[in-house]
Amino acid sequence: MNSIRVLFPIIFALEIVVAVSLTAAIGYTSQMKEARETAAEFLVLIGGMIEDQLDRHLSAPTSLVRNYAKEAQKRPDLRFDDLLKPALVRNMIDSFQTQIHVSRGMNLDFANPAGQNLMLDRRGYSKPVVKLSDFGKGGVISWYPFDAFGHGKEPQEVQRVDYDPRKQPYYIAAVTERQPVVSSVYFSPLVKGEPVVTVAEPVYDGRGRLRVVVSSDIDLRLISIYLQGLRLPDGAVVFMFDSDGYFIASSLRQPAAPNGQAASRTLPSILENQDPAIRSMAKYMRERFGSFYIPEPTQFQFDEGEVRHYAYATPLAEKFGLNWKFAVVIPETGLIDNLLQGIYSTAWVSLALLIVAIAVGLLTAAWMINPILTMGAVAAAVEKNEMTEPPLPASQLRRDTRRRNEFGKLAQVFLRMIEEIKVRQSLLEAQLEQLRVEIDHEHTHAQVRQISSTEFFRSLKSKARRLREERGVA
Amino acid sequence: MGKLVVVHSFRGGTGKSNITANLAALLACRGNRVGIVDTDIQSPGIHALFSLAPDHFKFALNDYLWKRCRIEEAAYDVSDILRGHQPGASGSIYLIPASMRTGEITRILQEGYDVGLLNNGFQQFMETLELDYLLIDTHPGVNEETLLSAAISDVLVIILRPDRQDYQGTAIMVELARQLEVPKMLLLINKAVNQKDFAALKQRVESIYGVGVAGVIPLSEDVAVLGSTDVFCLLHPDHPMTLALQSAIMEIVGK
Numbered sequence: 001m002n003s004i005r006v007l008f009p010i011i012f013a014l015e016i017v018v019a020v021s022l023t024a025a026i027g028y029t030s031q032m033k034e035a036r037e038t039a040a041e042f043l044v045l046i047g048g049m050i051e052d053q054l055d056r057h058l059s060a061p062t063s064l065v066r067n068y069a070k071e072a073q074k075r076p077d078l079r080f081d082d083l084l085k086p087a088l089v090r091n092m093i094d095s096f097q098t099q100i101h102v103s104r105g106m107n108l109d110f111a112n113p114a115g116q117n118l119m120l121d122r123r124g125y126s127k128p129v130v131k132l133s134d135f136g137k138g139g140v141i142s143w144y145p146f147d148a149f150g151h152g153k154e155p156q157e158v159q160r161v162d163y164d165p166r167k168q169p170y171y172i173a174a175v176t177e178r179q180p181v182v183s184s185v186y187f188s189p190l191v192k193g194e195p196v197v198t199v200a201e202p203v204y205d206g207r208g209r210l211r212v213v214v215s216s217d218i219d220l221r222l223i224s225i226y227l228q229g230l231r232l233p234d235g236a237v238v239f240m241f242d243s244d245g246y247f248i249a250s251s252l253r254q255p256a257a258p259n260g261q262a263a264s265r266t267l268p269s270i271l272e273n274q275d276p277a278i279r280s281m282a283k284y285m286r287e288r289f290g291s292f293y294i295p296e297p298t299q300f301q302f303d304e305g306e307v308r309h310y311a312y313a314t315p316l317a318e319k320f321g322l323n324w325k326f327a328v329v330i331p332e333t334g335l336i337d338n339l340l341q342g343i344y345s346t347a348w349v350s351l352a353l354l355i356v357a358i359a360v361g362l363l364t365a366a367w368m369i370n371p372i373l374t375m376g377a378v379a380a381a382v383e384k385n386e387m388t389e390p391p392l393p394a395s396q397l398r399r400d401t402r403r404r405n406e407f408g409k410l411a412q413v414f415l416r417m418i419e420e421i422k423v424r425q426s427l428l429e430a431q432l433e434q435l436r437v438e439i440d441h442e443h444t445h446a447q448v449r450q451i452s453s454t455e456f457f458r459s460l461k462s463k464a465r466r467l468r469e470e471r472g473v474a
Numbered sequence: 475m476g477k478l479v480v481v482h483s484f485r486g487g488t489g490k491s492n493i494t495a496n497l498a499a500l501l502a503c504r505g506n507r508v509g510i511v512d513t514d515i516q517s518p519g520i521h522a523l524f525s526l527a528p529d530h531f532k533f534a535l536n537d538y539l540w541k542r543c544r545i546e547e548a549a550y551d552v553s554d555i556l557r558g559h560q561p562g563a564s565g566s567i568y569l570i571p572a573s574m575r576t577g578e579i580t581r582i583l584q585e586g587y588d589v590g591l592l593n594n595g596f597q598q599f600m601e602t603l604e605l606d607y608l609l610i611d612t613h614p615g616v617n618e619e620t621l622l623s624a625a626i627s628d629v630l631v632i633i634l635r636p637d638r639q640d641y642q643g644t645a646i647m648v649e650l651a652r653q654l655e656v657p658k659m660l661l662l663i664n665k666a667v668n669q670k671d672f673a674a675l676k677q678r679v680e681s682i683y684g685v686g687v688a689g690v691i692p693l694s695e696d697v698a699v700l701g702s703t704d705v706f707c708l709l710h711p712d713h714p715m716t717l718a719l720q721s722a723i724m725e726i727v728g729k
Contacts, residue, residue: 467625
C-alpha cells in the first residue's frame with residue numbers, strides 16, 4: 001500500500017523541485033541571453049574605442065609629417081645640411097617637443113637621396129635624442145642628446161650599422177609613389193630593430209628632384225602597451241593582425257618576436273601565437289573565411305577546448321592604407337563569471353529553499369494527514385470494538401476537534417459519530433442483557449432453601465396464614 | 475379492610491420508593507385513602523418525594539417501634555401534594571416516614587426491632603385512618619422485616635431492573651413469596667431500554683417467573699431530572715412511566 005503519508009510529501013517535493021527547476025532554467029536562459037547580448041555590445045564598444053585610439057596613434061604622425069613636409073616645401077632653398085645647423089635644429093626640437101606631447105611615442109625623421117638621415121626621437125631615453133647617420137660615411141647611427149646636439153660633443157650612443165635610409169620600405173614606397181605613404185610593417189634599425197610602420201612624404205624641388213623624405217614611425221610596441229593598459233574582462237584578449245595573418249600587437253604581455261634575421265625578418269603569424277585563444281580564433285577565421293581578410297565588422301563564436309569564446313573582428317586603419325584588423329576575444333566563462341556566480345548563489349539558495357520547502361511540506365503533510373490517520377485508527381478501533389476504554393486515537397481525535405478548519409469539523413462529526421455508535425452499542429447491549437432473562441435455578445433453590453428452612457420462616461409462614469385468615473383475605 | 479400492598483426489590487436503586495410514592499398518588503387520585511409506611515429504616519427517603527422535611531415530623535416509624543408513640547401519631551397527611559396537582563382529587567395520602575436521625579438508624583441496625591409490633595402497627599394504621607390501601611416501602615433484599623411484610627401483604631409488587639443480578643434476586647424473592655402463600659404478586663420492570671422490545675421483555679419475564687408483569691417502565695431522562703423532588707405521575711400523567719404504573723394500579727385494585 002502506498003501510504004499517503006509518503007506520497008503526499010513526495011508529490012509536494014516534486015512540485016517544488018519542478019517549480020524551482022523551471023524558474024532556474026528560465027532565469028538561466030534569459031540571463032545567458034542577456035549576457036551574450038551584453039558581451040556583443042561590449043565587443044562593439046571596446047572595438048570602437050580601440051579603433052579611435054589607434055586612429056589617434058596613426059593620425060598624429062601623419063599630420064606631423066604633413067606639416068614638416070609642407071614646411072620643407074615652402075623653403076626650397078633649405079638644404080639637408082642646414083638641418084644640422086644648431087639654430088634650425090633647435091627650432092625643430094622645440095617644435096617637436098610640442099608635437100610629441102600629442103603622441104609620446106612619436107618621432108620625426110628626415111632622409112635625403114644622398115643617404116643622410118636625421119631623426120628626432122625620444123624613445124628609450126628620458127630625454128629626446130637626435131639620431132644622425134650618413135650612409136656615405138658608413139651608415140653609423142650616432143645618438144646625441146638634444147641639449148648637446150650642435151655643440152660638437154661626443155654622441156651618447158653609437159649604433160654600428162650600415163644604415164641606408166634609401167633602402168627602407170617607407171623611403172622606397174614614398175619615392176615610388178611620390179606621395180604620402182604608410183609603409184608596411186618592418187623592423188627599423190633606427191629604433192633598435194623594433195617593428196614599426198612609417199608614415200612618409202617625399203618633398204621635391206621645383207624641378208621634380210627629390211629633396212628629402214619626411215617620415216614618422218609608429219612603434220607597434222606602443223600599440224601593445226596601449227592595449228595592455230585596457231581594462232578587459234577576465235580572460236579577454238585584444239589583438240591586432242594584418243590581412244596576411246601577421247601578428248601586430250595584443251593586450252597580452254608577449255613580444256612580437258620576429259621570425260628570421262635582420263632585413264629578412266617578418267612578423268609572426270597569429271596561427272602560431274602562444275596564446276591559445278588567439279591561435280584558435282586564427283584557425284577558426286581561416287576555416288570560416290578562408291583568409292584573414294575581413295572586409296567589415298564581424299561577430300562570431302568559436303570553441304577553444306571546452307570553452308566557448310565570443311569574438312569581434314573589424315578592419316582597422318583602412319584610410320591609412322593599412323590592412324590591419326582588430327579583434328576582441330572574450331571567453332564565455334569570463335563574460336558570464338558574475339552571471340554564473342549569481343546562478344550558483346541562486347542554485348544554493350534554491351537548494352536551501354527546497355530543503356526548507358520539503359521540510360515544511362513534510363510537516364504540512366503530517367499536519368494534514370494526522371487527522372485522517374487518527375480517524376482511520378479510531379474507525380479501526382470501532383471496527384474491532386476496542387472503544388470501551390478511551391484509546392489513544394480517541395484522545396487524538398478530541399484534540400483534532402479543536403482545530404479551526406475543515407479537519408476540526410470533520411473530527412467533531414467523526415467524534416459525535418463515534419459517541420453515537422458507543423451509545424447505540426451500549427443500548428444494544430442493554431437490550432440484549434434485559435432480554436437475556438437467565439436464572440440459575442440451582443442457586444435460587446439453594447438460597448430459598450436456606451431461608452425457608454429457618455424456624456423464623458416456618459413461623460412466619462403460619463403466622464401470615466393466620467393473619468390473612470383473620471383479615472379475611474383469601 | 476384495606477389492601478396491604480408491599481413494594482419490594484431485591485437490590486437497591488431500582489426506584490422502589492419512587493414507584494411506591496407514585497402508586498400511592500395514583501391510588502389516591504382514584505379517591506382512595508392511601509397510607510405509606512417507609513420501612514426502609516436503614517436508608518429512608520420516600521418523605522422527600524412528598525416534600526415532607528425531617529424537621530417537620532415529630533414522630534417517625536422508629537418512635538412507634540420503640541413505643542414512644544402510637545402508630546397513627548407517626549402518620550402525616552401529605553395529601554396537599556395531590557391537591558396541588560389535581561385540585562379535585564378526593565383521595566388522601568398518609569405517610570409514616572422512617573427517622574432520618576442517625577442515632578435512630580444506628581439503634582435499629584444494632585438492636586433490631588419487634589417485627590410483630592410492625593405488623594400490628596400496619597393493622598392499626600389501616601384501621602385508625604380507615605385506609606383503602608396501605609403501601610409498604612420495604613428495605614431491599616431479604617430479611618425478617620421484608621419477609622414479614624411480604625408474608626402479610628395482599629399484593630406484593632416486586633420491582634426489578636432488566637439485568638442479570640435483578641433477574642436472579644427476583645427469582646429468589648418470587649419463590650419465597652410463593653412459599654409464604656402471598657395472595658397476589660406483580661412484577662414491575664423499571665429502567666428498561668428500547669420500548670420496541672417491551673412486549674417481548676414482558677412475555678419473556680412472565681414465562682420465566684410465572685408471575686404477571688404489571689408494567690414495563692422505560693428508562694427515562696425525565697424521571698432522572700425530576701429526581702426525588704416530586705411525584706412524577708402527577709406532573710406527567712401521559713408519560714409512558716405513568717401509563718405503566720396505571721397498568722399496575724389496575725392489577726392492584728383488581729380488574
